Amino acid sequence: MASYPPSQCCIVGVKHEGEAVGTIEKVGGYDAYIARPDDKSTRFGVVLFPDFMGYDLINAKLIADQFAANGYLTVIPDVWEGDNVPLNWEPGNDFNIGQWMGKHGPDRTKPICDAIIKAMGADHGVEKLGGVGYCLGAKFVLGYLADGKGLNAGYFAHPSATTADELRNIAGPLSIAAAETDSLFPAAKRHETEAILKDMTVPYQISLYSDVDHGFALKADLKNPKIRFATETAFLQAVNWFDEFVKTK
Template sequence: MASSLPGPCCYQGVKHAGVAKGSLSKIGDIEIYTVHPETPSDKGVLILTDIIGHRFINVQLIADQFAANGYTAMIPDLFHGDPVPLNRPGEFDMQAWRNGEYHPTGTAPLPENIDPIIDSCITELRTTLDCKKIGAVGYCFGAKYVVRHLQPERGEVDAGFLAHPSHVTEDELRGINGPLAIAAAETDRIFPAEKRHQSESILQETGKPYQISLFSGVAHGFAVRGDIQERAVRFAKETAFIQCLQWFGEYL
């Protein structure tokens, strides 16, 4: 793999303060959070979350920041109502969750269940919301699906951005058909230096535009769940967001 499977660090972190400006609605039976820029835009951002999910205030505030910068932003529920609570107390078996054993209907958070959600969101952005260009942002778990939907056979998003990715396979990364940027943490057992260097080699092979930024003094999850009272974390989080804006400004 170009990045390893999710682990406990994927649901640990700090809740941020703020009031979301967007709204919740549904595409079919999938709940989404959507926020619009003040001036109508033909560019959209699809945010694919970590396992804390679309109702997490931290990611909603990030969506609001994209809207403030001129993008229609959408966050879908990737987990059919079964995200992992932040800092989940008690015993928790990540593999059991991945197998759908915690979900009331046994629906597992696997590609066969998640890809159709993303397809529906992209269709909604392209048609109802009239987005001519779409950038996809993936945090941790969501990174895999940014890469999957940047594939030639799909061609659904125009550019991608990943922060501290998890569970991306080498073949998925090798198959991208568009520009991809990555923000990485210095301390990250899911995306350590070995995986980062391996990803760099694969991205060179693709011939597509790429960028990898490494932030010192921060750990996995910094771009969404980091403690922004810590100066290094706040700087890395804000700079990673600016990195994404610049990337989309160039390629969307």
């Protein structure tokens, strides 16, 4: 595997402060959070595949707003159909990560994502599309970065549940933001990922951030200057990647 399955670290973090400026709308017949550039341009788009918290998490909405501010029509699908895991949920008899994932397999999530990606072009006029994934969202990025699946470029941070075969199947540029301390994407898995990408023809980038752990790009404590720097730089990594591989012809 290119990264290990999710664990408790995936559902802990810090809620960020801010007010989202996007709206909840139907995209391809499904609920989604959508953030529009100031000039209302729809030529370039981003689909942000969320982690367990889904689009309910203000952190994800604020990131979507930032992509929109950089010129990308950005959508977060309600991929979990409202069954989002609350941030910092304490696992007990009433919650189990494995069982939750079993309820949200490809049979449930794929029709949602397929419809939204199709609608980005057909209904919203998006000509080129980037995909962003955090934690479990990385798996969607790999799937839709395969040939003809809808994404022109991909980016993800601190992945979980991805496989080596999914990585080998990508047909477009991929950028990865990795945490120095991450039990789901440790050094051995990073090196395995590097070895696979090195033998492929797609452009790739892997950036390693010190002093941070799993979840840093989405749910980190931004009051810590070192962590804030890593979080903000990881976001800029994504923007720069898409500016090169989505906004170019």
